[in-house]
Amino acid sequence: MIIECEKCGTKLRVDESLINPSGAQVRCSACSHVFTVYRPAIVETSEQMPISEKKPSQKYPSAYIFTLTNQKGGVAKTTTCLNLGVGLSLLKKRVLLVDFDVQASLTTCLGYKNIASFYDAVHAGNNDLSRVIIKSRYPYIWLLPSNQNMVVFNKKHFAYDRFEYILKERLQNVANRFDYILIDTPPSMEFFTVNALTAANRVIIPSNCEFLATQGVHQTLNFMHIIKERTNTDIDYNILVTMYDDRDTVSQMIHSKLRKMYGEKIFKTVINIDTKVRESQVMNMPIIYYYKHSPSGLRYISLAKEVLESAIHG
């Protein structure tokens, strides 16, 4: 496997079979820094969700649905979907993570490979998603996985009447078992994103602090407004600033530009840039389970609290 030196960022090839479950010490060939690496966590078995399982609290009978989207790639959509979900789960909320991207990064980030996806359930003519929803290794976190088969959706289902509602209608059957459903999407605005936006109560637009960040948010909002007119009149949004570096002037400039443009719509919580995030993904783990003192992991917990304490959905 390829790892990255935590000091100088040099990419190093390491033979996975030489790494014990408790980790191994590695010396960087470029800067001689010594650090510990771990084997990626691969989950071999998956436990399906018992059909009868329901959430105990019925304050909100149906889960509140967040869709993570931005036309730009690499802005931390998947990272936020996973780690905000984990933040909510640590506050004892039942969370379903929906991987609605053919790349299946969210599924991989939880340690799963080649398992049945949303497509497989729909293809089998099955409207009950509980057959493919799996209980993750982490308390209060379930996953509706993605796999390569999902690519067929784009080709086949665009011709269907009401193709925009394919996800929304199926989620309705399981929504009473969760407090929150978080949907991860690809960067382009096609079948998956149209469905995910149609199903959402609220959109979270993660935006990193780079050149063209505001343009990505602007384009995403334009698209969201089309959805609002056509398939989801109640949709609303918030913007999350990600990969913020407080020593970097560009980060500060972009953050204040976004604040000026979108004011209250920006979450108060900002996610810091943090090298541990990339490491945690190589290890197929949520950041807070990989390193509990991680600054960005703690920010994701703050974000979960902000979501619960705000008028959004407490």
Ligand SMILES: Nc1ncnc2c1ncn2[C@@H]1O[C@H](COP(=O)(O)OP(=O)(O)O)[C@@H](O)[C@H]1O
């Ligand atoms: N807070 C962060 N600090 C540093 N790197 C991050 C952070 N959040 C995400 N990343 C990295 O940025 C890259 C893109 O993140 P990802 O969540 O896959 O974005 P997207 O889903 O929008 O394409 C990944 O390599 C991820 O590890």
Ligand SMILES: [Mg+2]
């Ligand atoms: Mg992604």
